[in-house]
Amino acid sequence: MGERSISIHVIERLTTYLRYLKSLPDDGTASVSATKIAAALDLNQVLVRKDLAEISSGGKPRVGYQICSLIEDIETSLGYNDSSSAILVGVGNLGRALLSHKSFRETGVRIVLAFDCDEAEIGTDCCGVRIMATEKMADLCGRLKVHIGIIAVPDTAAQEVCDMLVGCGIKAIWNFAPTHLKVPDDVIVRNENLAASLLILSQQLRERLS
Amino acid sequence: MGERSISIHVIERLTTYLRYLKSLPDDGTASVSATKIAAALDLNQVLVRKDLAEISSGGKPRVGYQICSLIEDIETSLGYNDSSSAILVGVGNLGRALLSHKSFRETGVRIVLAFDCDEAEIGTDCCGVRIMATEKMADLCGRLKVHIGIIAVPDTAAQEVCDMLVGCGIKAIWNFAPTHLKVPDDVIVRNENLAASLLILSQQLRERLS
Numbered sequence: 094m095g096e097r098s099i100s101i102h103v104i105e106r107l108t109t110y111l112r113y114l115k116s117l118p119d120d121g122t123a124s125v126s127a128t129k130i131a132a133a134l135d136l137n138q139v140l141v142r143k144d145l146a147e148i149s150s151g152g153k154p155r156v157g158y159q160i161c162s163l164i165e166d167i168e169t170s171l172g173y174n175d176s177s178s179a180i181l182v183g184v185g186n187l188g189r190a191l192l193s194h195k196s197f198r199e200t201g202v203r204i205v206l207a208f209d210c211d212e213a214e215i216g217t218d219c220c221g222v223r224i225m226a227t228e229k230m231a232d233l234c235g236r237l238k239v240h241i242g243i244i245a246v247p248d249t250a251a252q253e254v255c256d257m258l259v260g261c262g263i264k265a266i267w268n269f270a271p272t273h274l275k276v277p278d279d280v281i282v283r284n285e286n287l288a289a290s291l292l293i294l295s296q297q298l299r300e301r302l303s
Numbered sequence: 304m305g306e307r308s309i310s311i312h313v314i315e316r317l318t319t320y321l322r323y324l325k326s327l328p329d330d331g332t333a334s335v336s337a338t339k340i341a342a343a344l345d346l347n348q349v350l351v352r353k354d355l356a357e358i359s360s361g362g363k364p365r366v367g368y369q370i371c372s373l374i375e376d377i378e379t380s381l382g383y384n385d386s387s388s389a390i391l392v393g394v395g396n397l398g399r400a401l402l403s404h405k406s407f408r409e410t411g412v413r414i415v416l417a418f419d420c421d422e423a424e425i426g427t428d429c430c431g432v433r434i435m436a437t438e439k440m441a442d443l444c445g446r447l448k449v450h451i452g453i454i455a456v457p458d459t460a461a462q463e464v465c466d467m468l469v470g471c472g473i474k475a476i477w478n479f480a481p482t483h484l485k486v487p488d489d490v491i492v493r494n495e496n497l498a499a500s501l502l503i504l505s506q507q508l509r510e511r512l513s
Contacts (some may be wrong), residue, residue, distance in 0.1 A: 187400035
């Protein structure tokens with residue numbers, strides 16, 4: 094795949110295939126077909142076949158893919174082997190939920206440190222990640238070469254935290270606060286708009302019920 | 304807007320406009336232009352103008368929109384006045400983060416009850432929402448006419464909880480567990496794939512840095 098980017102829909106499907114493939118029993122030689130994957134995940138089999146052909150050359154007619162090689166090919170195409178580090182700011186309920194989120198561990202992005210301003214939390218661990226005082230951020234980020242920052246603080250503190258992250262050299266921000274962040278041009282922001290997501294579901298429901 | 308559905312991108316932008324408009328000082332007569340909104344949110348002004356024209360007829364040349372009417376029009380188009388109820392299952396860190404998420408309160412979807420199997424939590428409140436024993440779900444859902452269920456339990460319990468929700472008459476499921484849920488055809492599932500979202504950000508970063 095090299096530097097070619099793939100769309101969010103493909104990434105979502107690939108992570109879903111991966112989760113399914115890892116749930117299958119595998120003795121190292123077992124194989125699986127696009128048809129079987131499509132049936133198990135309620136997806137269109139033409140779509141699954143196309144996705145897999147894009148990222149793996151291991152498919153054989155009437156046999157399918159070796160499970161273990163297909164897992165490897167999907168992981169490579171998703172950049173799982175290209176591990177990068179992230180820091181998280183705000184160890185409240187959301188921050189703790191993100192630190193304990195099992196499927197992040199599979200993505201190759203590792204949360205290496207968390208920051209909070211609550212004295213009682215500082216110096217403790219959450220899900221194996223050390224919680225540090227926010228004032229230590231600049232020094233630690235410089236030494237760790239971290240480029241991803243996750244904002245899990247209340248919206249009133251989000252811009253201030255964002256400015257701190259940018260000041261520490263963070264180049265990509267995953268923002269869970271419902272706030273529009275101002276950043277320099279060379280910083281990427283991905284907003285996780287959970288309210289919009291819930292609204293879409295309720296709209297679909299309304300259409301279905303009407 | 305009636306029953307016409309709008310795309311996720313438009314919904315995301317409309318919720319962003321709404322948040323911005325509500326942050327502006329308003330004496331009931333103040334107005335705002337698409338140009339000003341676009342500049343404040345770093346968006347293309349043609350896009351903002353088009354979005355607003357779609358959902359409001361209150362725009363005037365060289366003046367813009369009355370802030371309070373525009374807020375009303377956006378809320379109507381998003382279905383905020385058509386409040387619906389949801390229940391949440393799993394009051395761990397993620398569940399608590401969702402219960403305390405401020406921007407849900409603005410969406411018109413209200414989480415009315417939470418369920419957990421932890422005896423210590425049952426009967427207590429979290430952010431004003433009562434936590435009940437999972438066994439009470441069927442009885443309570445029937446009486447409350449709830450149609451939306453939020454799954455915030457670990458992946459190993461997600462399908463079981465999903466089956467319970469479906470059995471209780473839930474027609475729309477917002478799933479945070481990294482699991483593919485099996486549901487009947489008349490039930491809508493929206494998966495919140497946070498791992499895919501983090502991966503996309505890290506891929507964008509890698510492209511930017513390379």
